[in-house]
Amino acid sequence: MAKVSSWTTGATAPIDAARTSSDRRHINRLGLLVALGGITMLFAAFTSAYIVRSGGGDWTALELPPVLWMSTGLILVSSLTLELARRAFRDRNLASFRSWSAATAALGTGFLASQYAAWLSLNEAGIYLQSHPKSSFFFVLTGVHAVHLLAGVVALLALFGLAAAGRLVPGRSDAPTLTAIYWHFVGGLWIYLLAVLSLLG
């Protein structure tokens, strides 16, 4: 496998223990799935805290800002564009791949902007992080989710850069699929959070 040139003086490259590139692909995908398991547990912990806390006497309902529906629309469409990017990559159409992955990154950024708008609209209504427990959870859950989505945007930009530099080889590079798995996961996570925030408590 490709040796990573190191940023420390004279460092030897890491040894890739994978015997074949298909082993390496397998390992990377499993690693990603295991990491997603950890992220799932993080949000499961938040959810259980949410449920416990919503039983408290001071729990107040929170009207979710309508702009969240725009966020939801953006994230759904972004999953679609990313699949189109992946298809283009499979068909060795790198130009199309670049535009679709850029479009996905743009939609992701739009999602973040839309979430920010949701926070602002709550603030305008006089609802802040510390106002009441549900608003606290709203800001924490959307905030932590946004951080994970931001990581996805960074990955997409990296993909775009790698493709532009000719470092992504269709049929060999698995990075588009890995990014897509992560992106769909974070998108699904948003749908889940939206359901929790609107249906529970």
Place this chain on the structure above:
Amino acid sequence: MEHEKQGFVSKYVFSYDHKMIGKQYFTLAMSMGFIGGILAVLIRLQLGFPSKPWPFLENLFPVGMASGIMTPEFYVSLFTMHGTIMVFFLLSLLPVSGFGNFLIPLQIGARDMAFPFLNMLSFWTVVPGAIIIIISFFVEGGAAASGWTAYPPLSAIRSAIPGSDLGQTLWLVGMIFFVASFTMGGLNFVVTILNLRTKGLRMMRMPLTTWAQFVVGILGLLSFPALAAGALLLTFDRSLGTSFFLPAGIFIGDTLMPHEGGTPLLWQHLFWFLGHPEVYIIMLPAMGFTSDILATFCRRPIFGYRSMVYAIGAIGTLSFLVWGHHMFVSGMSPFLGSLFVVTTLAIAIPSAVKAFNWLFTIARARIQFTSASLFGLGVVSLFVTGGLTGIFLGTNATDIQLHDTYFVVGHFHFIMAGAGLFGAFGAVYYWYPKMFGRMLSERLGKIHFWITFVAYYAVFFPMHYLGVSGMMRRIYDPNVYEYLQPLQPVNLFITISAFVLFAGQLIFIYNYFASMRTGAPATANPWNAAGLEWSAPAHPGHGNWEGEIPPAHRWPYDYSEPGKKRDFTPQWEA
């Protein structure tokens, strides 16, 4: 494999080699353990000689021991940081991150871990965590003082006690670094073991050490995120005015806190959802080491291999269902409490399977008494002692009486801390030849074992007696209660034993470092052991094996097969 010329930085600092990363964890964990030991000595100093002035200590701790007498604030910081450092930075880092990294690729026949860069990153993520934890002693107000469990409100209100301020903030930051590092490590363990086993090494042919590390990786990945979530919510409560864990009506001095509606119990649930699996993250590797060591030195196949694997899996699964037994006195519904009693006592079944399997492995064997096997036997002894006292704490009827007394301190120092530590010591004596290509001094090793074993029982066994007599777990000066005054001689005895225990560890540290230069050169397989790791050269380079990776033809416990000339058949021989 290639042996390129390596600079100091790439070889010893930013190394990709799993063995060097393992040794880096060793160095870090042993340094942290040494500090944690000093904290323990200071704790015992106060309990053995309550409020006695030690003028020379004023120079070292001008605030905490002003005019040589330990302040209560310093005392609470001491036991908080002792617990934090020992549980996370010694007992998790040494057996799991240290030995896991060092051993997994060698035992499964891989050239390295699945993600070498992530591995390096995970080490260099925990280093700042450790530094922050240590630095917190030197900030205003001193280190965190809410116990290693960081229960709110003490941990959530900055003005609660001196340690609740900056010290607690640094504690949280340090723990977030630790959690990030540990989950990266767990990910690497799981993927490496699932994907990189050599030819012929089916899962059911893996050494029990690797099995334990596999389950530990899963436990860490599933449980540490809960602590991360709790720590984030706690940070918000501390700094941003939320009320996740803080109820209404808390007064600090004469000031009413603005919080309302939160519940401190929520933190306890989140913390112990991590906290109990964490106990097994510490224990399971020690169980694995013990199995491998006892088989080798009894020259016997490990008894009941299959049941050992299932027991590891059962313990791992059950560890997620028992956290409530830390909260019997929190006012939980007695029905729920009974449920946790049942799940807790169910762990006795796989635990007993393991203990009996060890005993059957030992029974009527001609044991070779090396330092490693002595520590392995020590694990069995401590595990049984600690397991038996666990029954009293796992049953809510008795726990309500014993909760937060020294009985608890005695119990977990046997089963988790003690068995975990003895397992790690045994592993160091056993695998040191593979780590440094030299042997440890067996003579010093045996002296170290006997001092440690005797002193360990002398320190922690009487604590059960103190606990039953009502001495509280976190008390600063037991003599303020008349009914605890007669126990002072016991506390003095424990303190003196603790000093001996600490001094005994200096022998180990000397042996460990001196043997790197002066130890007898080791052969590739000095113990005539059957595991795959012993097929690698005495001091393997980056990549582990010079030529092809040997395949696994059998399990790693083929000792004393009838009709064979040699009393073991290595795993890599057909």
